[in-house]
Amino acid sequence: MTVNDDSFTNWKNREEIAESMIPIIGKLHRERDVTVLLHSRSLVNKSVVSILKTHRFARQIAGEELSVTETLPFLQALTTLDLGPSQIDIAMLAETYRSDDRGLSVAEFTAEAVAGATGDGKIERREPRDVVLYGFGRIGRLVARLLIEKAGSGNGLRLRAVVVRQGGEQDIVKRASLLRRDSIHGQFQGTITVDEANSKIIANGNEIKVIYAGDPSEVDYTAYGIKDAILIDNTGKWRDREGLSKHLRPGIDKVVLTAPGKGDVPNIVHGVNHDTIKPDEQILSCASCTTNAIVPPLKAMADEYGVLRGHVETVHSFTNDQNLLDNYHNSDRRGRSAPLNMVITETGAASAVAKALPDLQAKITGSSIRVPVPDVSIAILNLQLARETSREEVLDYLRNVSLTSPLMRQIDFTSAPDAVSNDFIGSRHASIVDAGATKVEGDNAILYLWYDNEFGYSCQVIRVVQHVSGVEYPTYPAPVV
Template structure:
């Protein structure tokens, strides 16, 4: 089967390596990250949000080369900064670009050399060959034409099913979204210059309004969305789990019970495993570690009249997104 290589051991990269190394160790054929082996091992084993790795992850150096060890599976670990210079092995046909640095097509395409035929970017891209949210537009992914693929964003993967289920049931005339979003590494711990002056402020002292890359990704993956679909991100001082606040004007009459029934049916049917239902009275920490794309909090559903609706969905911005990224690359690995 096609081998998967990964570049970049940030928040998502480490979760994907944990997942692939445990579930499908034969698929993971190489990892690249500039950090030294001892630091990489420590961060793979210990995570402040998601806990200690449930399976042992070891590492060693042999003949001047570093390796990660998952059970008896040796995975080469490189430390190269330039994607064009990473010596991925011949087994690597697919590269997961998870560094967060190479989101433009030209940059990510530097991996397309030797045996590597496709790259999946673990973030929105302004010009990838295709932006995929698999249950929404995965059937349109053409591996002959689409070689640099964006897996959109965590918020896009949460919002897309919320939109599609609502549209299928009632039709959407107008819609907008806000995401209550945890802090990320693209913010300042203490006040420090940043191109976004709001993100320049201390991340854990304020609610920080800013932009979200999810809107561009959603428009690319769902071109039938109303062209004015937009919104904001509100960065809040927590570390795990986002909340999508989706507002829509419907084309057909509805009531809260009908809206809730539509989401319940979707969660039990076509969208099972991707859309879940939050427990009553849920708060964000209850969602940490969940792998669904979104968990609908149906208690919070609100309507004004018969066509103006507001629905809310939780998602673990790391484990949910890493699960969708893992689903995608394992599917592609079976097709290449």
């Protein structure tokens, strides 16, 4: 047998193992509301090749490839336990087991590592929480995809309605088509049908009522059987407490804004300050995509090294608030053609840091350039630290933060030398540290942070909504604080 034959045989064996993992992962998700992760990446509804690629990706961040032969025994061990709703990272199980010297079997170690999700301490499955989307643009449709994806277990969050202004002929058909196909993020994973007579979109069995209204005051959500719902406003039309309070109509309990909030509206970056949300707070903001990209790594650096001052320069993809061709715009430069120009513009991300990290005394400044790509941006975070360090130390620290810390869902890490923006379309992390571009000299560190300003941000929005709804399930093994 040749070397090539050996490689192919090995691939086929790993394919067979990955194939055997799919029904186990699906059953845990459907029947027990358990999401199986691999280095913070969900394996639910993933193909054989996707599972293998996710295992291989571990090489970039952990230094060596993780094999399905290593993780399968832990997955099998989970099926023997009386698990409650949770997220379980089998990569972390495999790696912590590798360094454990007590001689425990895989089954014994797994039972101990996820003990909080079993027995009397486990969380009981909750009734679904109603969610309403106000607006159905770029972020609205991606949030809808995520809500539908996470409804697979029948618990957690349930998208009940979308509120939009009445468009032209076949309005609901066209909106469903935009949900079904996306030029950047690809096809919707599942089936979508339209019930025009009842003004409904049915996505993977989820009936979503399309409500036409020109103003929040026109809607009584209880008329549609909606109660205690969380409304996600992705229009950005109202950004202060007075304006967003218009949404607190019958059937709506809380309002979450997908733009920076103004005044006393809390700006929340999940992973950093979500635990400061008061139980009775009815109105909050998820800040901006750029704020979500820079605040987690900024917190990580401040915790370890201290930060005296910083500047963030964002190179941001163009958005719908710019013109395709030169035309009138209220902003000085955004009227110039978005796909033909680099456009200097303002960003509120730097000032928003103070809301998310009130204990950070460092002055952070910021500016932004819009560039001719439709998605994925990069933030260049230039920091003066409180102590000197080295590039190797910073990269080792951030790699570990991405793998085992409470910020592992926010911060990702790549050492790929040829990475470009398109490689991060669909990333579920708030930001991805580019190891190759990182520069450190003495007390100065420059971090290059990629982020999918559409999808990664939408994932952060969902995490905040899960938190305030009480369906944000714990992760095992517990992250290292």
